[in-house]
Each structure stands twice: as structure tokens, then as C-alpha cells.
Amino acid sequence: xxxxxxxxxxDISCVGQxxxxxxxxxxxxxxxxxxxLPSAVLSTHTAGxxxxxxxxxxxxxxxxxxxxxxxxxxxxxIYTGYLGSTQQITYVRDIIRRLSAPGSLAIVDPxxxxxxxxxxxxxxxxxxxxxxxxxxxxIILPNITEACFLTGMEYREQYDEAYIVExxxxxxxxxxxxxxxxxxxxxxxxxxxxVQENGRRRYYEHRKIAKGSHGTGDVYAAAFVGALLxxxxxYEAAVIAADYTVKCIEATQGDPDHWYGVKxxxxxxxxxxxxxx
Numbered sequence: 001x002x003x004x005x006x007x008x009x010x011d012i013s014c015v016g017q018x019x020x021x022x023x024x025x026x027x028x029x030x031x032x033x034x035x036x037l038p039s040a041v042l043s044t045h046t047a048g049x050x051x052x053x054x055x056x057x058x059x060x061x062x063x064x065x066x067x068x069x070x071x072x073x074x075x076x077x078i079y080t081g082y083l084g085s086t087q088q089i090t091y092v093r094d095i096i097r098r099l100s101a102p103g104s105l106a107i108v109d110p111x112x113x114x115x116x117x118x119x120x121x122x123x124x125x126x127x128x129x130x131x132x133x134x135x136x137x138x139i140i141l142p143n144i145t146e147a148c149f150l151t152g153m154e155y156r157e158q159y160d161e162a163y164i165v166e167x168x169x170x171x172x173x174x175x176x177x178x179x180x181x182x183x184x185x186x187x188x189x190x191x192x193x194x195v196q197e198n199g200r201r202r203y204y205e206h207r208k209i210a211k212g213s214h215g216t217g218d219v220y221a222a223a224f225v226g227a228l229l230x231x232x233x234x235y236e237a238a239v240i241a242a243d244y245t246v247k248c249i250e251a252t253q254g255d256p257d258h259w260y261g262v263k264x265x266x267x268x269x270x271x272x273x274x275x276x277x
Contacts, residue, residue: 002231003032005075006075008027016047018215076105140180148167167181192242197233204238223240251267
């Protein structure tokens with residue numbers, strides 16, 4: 001088994017099964033030493049809860065980075081999720097430059113938009129900053145909306161394969177090395193993921209579950225990274241992450257009290273099985 005030291009940088013929503021409270025257990029279950037850098041601490045996530053508290057930790061990041069560098073700490077992979085500001089993006093780029101071990105992977109989930117719109121906290125200045133991070137990474141995991149913002153292509157709810165191919169080609173032309181494009185569906189009742197790497201495209205289709213669940217993008221990204229660090233290629237990791245995420249959604253359906261996330265913990269044995277453990 002390959003054992004790696006990975007750093008994941010994103011917020012902590014203390015309740016809500018997303019961001020670091022998802023990434024840390026999934027990556028640890030995948031057998032990886034998982035270090036964290038919280039970009040903010042929230043009492044809950046922001047989708048459906050009201051009156052939540054937020055503690056922005058942007059000002060702490062430079063001192064943490066300096067300390068790690070002083071201690072000669074290096075990471076075999078650096079994986080980013082939701083980042084709250086352009087300043088945090090600048091700090092993350094600095095971390096990747098200073099703290100990556102030889103051969104390290106930079107994996108960016110440009111978590112900033114969905115359904116044709118940016119998240120309320122972001123604007124086009126944030127998009128411009130995210131481009132500098134995403135297009136310098138080894139692997140990016142955008143959804144279709146995020147890919148459109150990164151490339152300037154018009155967002156479409158209805159599309160064909162030619163549209164997706166053009167989106168992928170524009171991402172590659174802008175500097176993306178490996179693209180894992182999520183939420184790609186060409187048939188009713190189905191969705192999937194398209195992976196483009198070294199000029200080769202591969203598509204994996206699976207059942208689309210009509211009712212969405214909060215945090216599934218974070219589950220997918222963490223499961224993908226965990227599989228990747230277990231010596232799967234990008235396509236194999238994308239398939240494992242998709243199958244695991246579907247299992248997590250299925251395990252949560254039928255529980256009206258569990259509206260705020262998915263029961264990913266109960267399906268960790270299934271994830272390990274997918275990894276061959």
C-alpha cells in the first residue's frame with residue numbers, strides 16, 4: 001500500500017457533513033496521513049441552516065505556512081476545496097510552491113459555482129484568481145458551471161457531447177493538465193463524469209438520483225483523491241468516487257431528518273471494498 005502525507009485546505013463546517021469533516025475521515029480511511037488547514041470555521045454549513053457562526057482564518061494561514069516550512073514539513077499531495085477569498089487563493093498558491101515534496105500532486109476542486117451561477121460570496125475577481133490556481137494544478141475537478149466560468153464558455157442546461165468536448169479542450173488549452181468534469185449527463189435519468197488526460201477522454205455514466213444532497217461534491221472529491229493516492233489513475237479514481245458517492249446518497253434517502261448531508265460514514269466499508277482493501 002502507498003502511504004502518503006496529504007494536506008487538504010478548506011473550511012470546517014462543524015455540523016453538516018461537508019468540507020473538512022468529510023475530507024479528513026474519507027482520506028484517512030483510504031490509508032493516507034491527512035493533514036488539514038482550515039480556511040474558516042463555521043458552526044454549520046450555509047445551505048438550509050440559519051444564524052450560523054463564521055470565523056475566518058485567513059490571517060492565520062501565513063504563520064502556519066512559515067511554521068511548517070521551518071519544520072521542513074513537505075506534502076506528497078495538496079488538495080483544495082472551498083476557499084473563501086482571493087487572498088486565500090494567493091496563500092494556497094504559496095503553500096503549493098513552498099511545501100510540495102518532489103513529485104507532489106496539486107489537486108484543485110474549484111468550488112465556486114453550480115447551476116449556472118457563482119456562489120453568493122464570489123464575483124468575477126474571484127474567478128480570475130481561481131484560474132491562476134486551477135490552471136497551475138495537476139488535476140482539477142470542476143462541475144460544468146465552474147468549467148464555464150474558468151473558460152468563458154456560455155453555460156447551457158441542455159447540451160450535447162460536442163459542447164462537453166469543447167469545454168474540456170478549452171480547459172486544456174488554458175493549462176489544465178488533467179480534468180475530471182463532474183455532472184455530465186447525456187441521457188434522461190443518468191449523469192456521470194468525463195475525464196480528459198493527455199488528450200484522451202473517457203466517460204463514466206451512472207444513475208442520477210433526482211433529489212440532490214448537500215456535500216456530495218466534497219464526498220466525491222475526497223474519495224477521488226483517496227483512490228488516486230492508492231495508485232489508481234484519474235479515470236479509475238473518478239469511477240470509484242462516483243460509485244461511492246451514489247452509495248452515500250442511497251444510504252441517506254428515506255430519512256427526512258437527515259436533509260443536511262449524506263451518511264458517508266456508514267458507506268466507508270463500501271469505499272474500502274472499491275479500493276480493494
